[in-house]
Every structure is written in structure tokens, then in C-alpha cells.
Amino acid sequence: MSNRPSTITSFDQFRLSEPVQRAIRDARFTTPTPVQQAAIPLAIERRDILATAQTGTGKTAAFTLPMIDRLAGGRARARMPRALILEPVRELALQVQEQVNLFSAHVNLSSELFIGGINIGPQIRRAAQPVDVMIATPGRLLDLFDRGALLLIGVEILVIDEADRMLDMGFIPDIESIVAKLPVRRQTMMLSATMPPEIGRIAKRFLQRPARVSVAPPAATTELVDQSVIHCRAGDKDRILRTLLGNPAIESALVFCNRKRTVDELVRTLRRDRIQVEPLHGDMAQPVRLKTMEAFRGGEIRALVATDVAGRGLDVRGISHVLNYDVPTQPEDYVHHIGRTGRAGTPGTSITLAASAEREHLEAIEKLINLKIRVQRADEGATPAVSPPAADTPEAKPNSGKRTKRTTSLDHPPGSDSSSHPLEHILAPAVPRHRTPPARQRRNGIAAAPKRTPTWSETVGKARRRHQDADAEPAKRGPSRKSYRRSQTTPNLNTSPDKRPAAARTSRGSKFFRDSEHVPAFLRSPPAPSE
Template sequence: MSFSTLGLGAPLLKAIQEQGYSEPTPIQKQAIPVILSKRDVLAGAQTGTGKTAGFTLPLLQMLSEKKVTDHRVRALILTPTRELAAQVGESVELYGKHLPFRSSIIFGGVNINSQIRQLKAGVDIVIATPGRLLDHANQKNIDLSKVEFLILDEADRMLDMGFIHDIKKILSILPKNRQNLLFSATFSDEIKRLADGLLNTPALIEVAKRNTTSQNVKQIIHPVDKERKKELLTHLITTEKWKQVLVFTRTKHGANKLTGQLEKDGITAAAIHGNKSQNARTKALADFKNGEVRVLVATDIAARGIDIDQLPHVVNFELPNIAEDYVHRIGRTGRAGNGGQAVSLVCVDEHEYLKSIEKLIKQEIPKHTFKEFTPDPFIKAEPIQQRGNSRNNNSRGNSNGRNKRASSSNRRGR
């Protein structure tokens, strides 16, 4: 099947060809015709499946068929993070390069005045994080009365970050008659409730079973004492000659500390997390993509939206306390048909986390112990402190914890 069979016009097909794509991914094959039929959609897709093009292409096609030229906001795409907003905005720009539409990316952490100028000049498509969009709406900088298409991208992460109240406020000021698309990597009970209230007899699209890991990703566990993790990570990077590695920590403090140690060991590294300015995060990601930085150390929330087709290695320096996040993390590698490796450094404190992960993905992850890093059998497990991490509950079901986190999470998303 080629893109030309999906109902897309010549300007979009030309842009797709210029990007070097010839055949749609499974999510694109399913989603594009359904969206073009003007149905609401509930889509389950992991990262790396091509879902962004799966909704931007039909969105641009439908806008082009309307032949509207007054540049009013007719499409709104909500994302949980600044990085993902920038990624989606880039996709809209690339695929819409031969169409007359204007788009604007709206998120916090940058000067608001340039965004106001763009909105005043008129735009057709807005890609935004919820907090900053509400800032503009409250200041009457943006008119959402003509929105015909609403897309919630990575809705599960938006709920995790405490954006449900902001989303409800945004929904209350949008026209009732519109097409809604909801994309989520997982279908929790919260997502189902949101979908029930938002979507009208939606088409359900799933391209991967819930909470499954890609067959292209080779997973391995290296048991090691907590105090020797940094040493083992440096050993792996240098002896295996890894050139591009995305490393996950649980906390911002941990990301900074690990980055400093890697730099001392002669390995170029940068940290990316919520306490970093937007400019610092953008530069770190750009340096990582172009090879100037060998290791990018990230927290879960900051890494959402990192999109690198051929990322070869992901390392869990610390296992996540929420099992589903393991799936999201290792989904950063093994994308677009490429192979990848997901390495986890696991100490005795994390054995319960590992059990939860293996139960979730329904498989035992192979283990390999380096002789020189054999864990001390006399070290006892200690409770893991979640300092510096906004998501410090061991379960998504703890609604009280999530509500307490909501206000601070919203500030970060702006």
C-alpha cells in the first residue's frame, strides 16, 4: 500500500516523497482513512509508530479541502510537553510545506510576546501545551470559536502530569461541533473516562497490544550495586563504544549528578529535565541528535517527545517506579524498523520494580552479571527515596497523590 491510496492530495504526497517515505506505517494505514471520513478516533499507539504523521496528514488534507483563507484557528493539537509540541509542530510544517496554512507552537518557558504576535497575525493550526494555551485564552490572545478539529496527543501522559482540569477548561471554550482525535500509548481507566466524555462513537485503532515492548528492542538486565552504577555505565559506554545513548534517571537531581560524573569520566553528556530552561533543553536535544553530546540523561517527563528514528541505546540507570514507564522508555529505541538495545542497571533496592515490569510485559528480561561488577550478596534492600520527582507514587490508582501533584505539574507544563 502506498500513501497515494489513502485519500491524500498532491501537495501532501509531494511533501511525503520529499521526506523519503514511500509506504505508510500500520497506524497511518488505519488512521488516515478513518480520520478523513470525519469520524472521532480513539487510537492506541506506542512511540515510534508514525502516529504524528497519522493525524497531521489527514488534518492538513481536510483543511485544504475547505479552501479557507482567513487564517482563523481551525485545528488545535494539545500535547503534554514542550518537546512534543515542537516535534508535532515540525511535522505540521514539513508535511504542510506546499499548502498555504500557518501554524503556531504555543508552550511555556519562552517569551510570550512572540507567540502573541503570531496569534494576532492569524494562524490555522495551533500546537500547544495546556497551561500556556489557557494563559493566552484568559488574556484573549486567541480565538478558539472556529476550531473544527481537536487532537489530544499522548493523552495518558497529560493525565499523569495533572492536566485533566486544564483540559476540561479548554474543552468548555471550544465549539461543540468538532471532530476529536485522542491518541494514547496506554488505555487506563482515566483515559477511558476521558474518551467517553470527549468522543462521539469513535473508531478504535490499536496497532500494538497494550503495554507491549517492540520485538526490535533487545532487552537486558545488568545486576549491580547501587554505588557502582556510574562506574558500570561508564564501562559499558567506553568498552562497547556506544556513540549515542539515552539514559533515564528517576529524579532531576539524579540526572544532574550523573551528567557531572560522566563529564568527569571524559564522556560528553547533557541533562534534560523540568528544571532546565526551554533553551537549555532544546540545545541539549539538538547537540545529542547531531552527535556533539554522546549521552543524554533524562527524566521520564522531559524525555516525552524525544523523537530519534535510529537511536541505538537506551539505558535505565534507575528503573521507573511505574511499570508502564519502562515500556515508554525503551520505546525510544528500535523505531521505524531499526534494531535497538535497552539496558537496565538494577540494584537490590529495585527488585520489586523489576518484578512489576516483567509482570506487565509478560516476559522475563535476560540477566547478565559482569564478574567485576558482581553485586554484594550481603547488601540489604532499602526503600527508594523519590525526592525531586513529581510522580512519587507506586501506582497510577492513587488519585489523592495525583491531585496533590496537579498544581505544581501544571506550572511545569507551561
């Protein structure tokens, strides 16, 4: 295990080819970092390496320089890359490709980037061409392999970058599937910012007798970053962050949130206050993410609100402040967040907003880094939103015996003249509020009893009695249309019942008979009653 770096003070001491040395001089690299001093000689000897180092210590050059030097004397074949670099996120893959192109400027070497979020059609056509170095994310690489766009039997060098991040994102099954498709005789380098026990177990399966390089203790934070924490309520984080971003001393800020939804909501809130911010998370399209990162690197965007997609390995120079809107649930993520500032010997500042429900995560972070984070007031280093009251303000009159209203920070909203600072209402303790019961209605000077809500049995019994009363009284119905017509006919004056037999229905009447003698008896009219 190589824990102490070699006494190498210049890149000329490495056994690298002249074209690679010329590219190093063009990039103005003079002194190798500790991880480069320890890892480059082992990589030149083609040994498997398990390296643990902080972010921003030059791990990318530690494996790209010996890789380019080895591949410079060969030739790639179609659909068969010679070197494979796996990255957890797209932004890291893009940065690694930039480093490969930088150090292979004087070498006939080709490199291609295969990441998700963009059309796979052009990538399939590029994979069919000879490629020396392939930089890819695990998901897109497996997609290309399943489509038959490439073969992995010609891979000579495998690099697994940010292995602990791969573990957190659930890429280990994909990496196992990729490693199963590679030749057994190869050189494997695994690099990680931290070394949890699971990474050690994975390294035993992927690496063969690896040389271990540990330049810095795991989860160690750089001394160039001034770390502080602000204890506040969860509902006051937006207001505190708005005040912190109003400080002109913050030249470039990176704000981290734990969830993508929080990023979108926070960006909308800050934009309403006319603060120039842009979001960055995994749900954004790849062209939009690339455009946002370029604008942030160029200084066009002052503040960037992002998730952990920007927390690992992103090399953006000039970030003065890192603001953790949420306390990271994983202590190792805190180390990666604050590692975005304080790089290349430049001091930086890290401020974390911690609510009461996040105290447990904060204690885990302090235990991991073995440091008690300094507690900062919300108004420390912030720019007041209003000017302080004038010196000639008349003092309050002494109490004349009358009971005065107690004044609290809740009675004066931010920006009022009675508060010395717009965030004083956040630091003041909350005043308990009690609900006052409504006054009873009075009738003839006597307070009426409160209205009682009937019970369920009373309500059901009342409804049952109402239905019983309705059934006892027959409904009063109006005359039908048929009875109404009968009432309009002329009444019969003869009220005596007619005992004559009913006449049989026939089609012939009395008018068909010539004289009355031939008229049947049942057709004759009854004789008139005698008086």
C-alpha cells in the same frame, strides 16, 4: 473497533489531495504503517478516533495528513485557530510542528508553536495573526486565553496526543477547561500509547461515538530491542554506568533517571570522569533544551541523561542504547523508554540497573510486558579498565602451615592487579565487618574497671551539695573604697566617749565676736582637765 489494518500498501490509495501527496513523496514516505492504514481513512471521513499504538509507529502522520488535507481549502481568521494540537511536553510539540511544516510544504497553511519556558510577548503577537494549526502545551494555551490573546470558538479539529502522559502529568483538569471553551461540533482525535481505564472514561466525555483503533496490544515492546537487567547495589550504579559508557560499541546512549536531582548529580559524576554527557529535564530553560536536543541529534553529544521529558515520542534516529539508571516506577514508562531505540527497523539495546529496593517495580514491568527480562552480568559487554595480568605471573606458593589472611573482593579496589575485572568487587558478596571494643587500660598489671557514667540523680545531688556549701560559708569580700579611705585617717587618741551636746549648725563662728564674754557657751572650748 478497528483492530486490523486495511490492505493499503501505498499512500496513493488514500483520498488525499495532490499537494499533500506531493509532500509525502518529497518526504520519501512509501508504505504507510499499520496505525496510518487504520486511522487515516477514518480521519478523512471526519470521525472521532481513539487510537492506541506504540511509540514510533507513525502516529503523528496519522492525524497530521488528514488534518492538512481538510484545512487546505479554508482560510484562518485572526485570533481564531482552525486546528488545535495539545502535547504534554515542549519537545513533542516541536516535533509535531516539524511534521506539519513537512507535509504542508505545497499548501498555503500556517502553523504556530505555543509552549512555556520562553517569553510570552512574541507569542501573544503571533496569536493575534491568522493561524491555521496551533500546537501548544495546555498550560501556555490557557495562559494566552486568560490574557485575551486568542479565541477557541473556531476550532474544527482537536488532537490530544499522548493522552496517558497527560494523565500522569496532571494535565487532565487543564484539558477539561480547554475542551469546555471549544465548539461542540468538531472532530476530536485522542492518541495514547497505553489505554488505562481512566483514559477510557475521559474519552467518553471528549469524543462522540469514536472509532477505536488498536494496532498493537498495550505496553507491547518491540522485538528489535535486546532487553537486559543488571542486579547491583544502589551505591554501585555510578561505577557500572561509567563502565558501560566506556564501551566503544555504544555509539549514542540515552540514560533515564526518575528525578531531576539525580540527573544533575549523575552528569557531574560522569563529567569528572571525562565522559561527554549533557542533562535534559524540565527545569532547564527552553533555549538550552532545544540546543541540547539539536546537538544530540547531530551526534555532537554521545550520551544524554534525561528524565521522562524525553521518554515520550521523541524521534531521534541512531540511538543504539537506552540505559535505565533507575527502574521506572510506572511500568508504562519502561515501554516508552526502550521505545527510543530499535526504531525504523534498526536493532537496539536496553539495559536497566536494578537495586534490591527496586525489585518490586521490575516485577511489575515484567508482568505488564509479559516477558522475563534477561539478567546480565555487570562485566558483560563492558570494556575492562585495566589489562589482564600477564601469563608469566608466578603462582602462589602452597600453604606451609601458617594461617594466611583471607582475601576478598573488598581488599582489592577496582583497577588492582589481583582482580580479573574492575567490576568483580561489585558481584562478590559483601564481607560482614564487626567493631572491636577498645582495650581496657591497665594499672599495675590489673585491668581497670570501665569508667561509669554518673546517673542524673547523682549529677543533680552533687550540684545541690556544692551550692549548699557555698551558702554556708560567707564570701570573703575585700575592703570597700570608702572604708579604705577611713583607714588612712589619723586615729583619735581620746578613746573616752564625748558626752557634750552636739553644736547646732550655724553660719556664724567665734571669730565674729569681739571678746570672749559674748561667746555663747556652746561655742566655747572645754576647759582643760585638772590633774
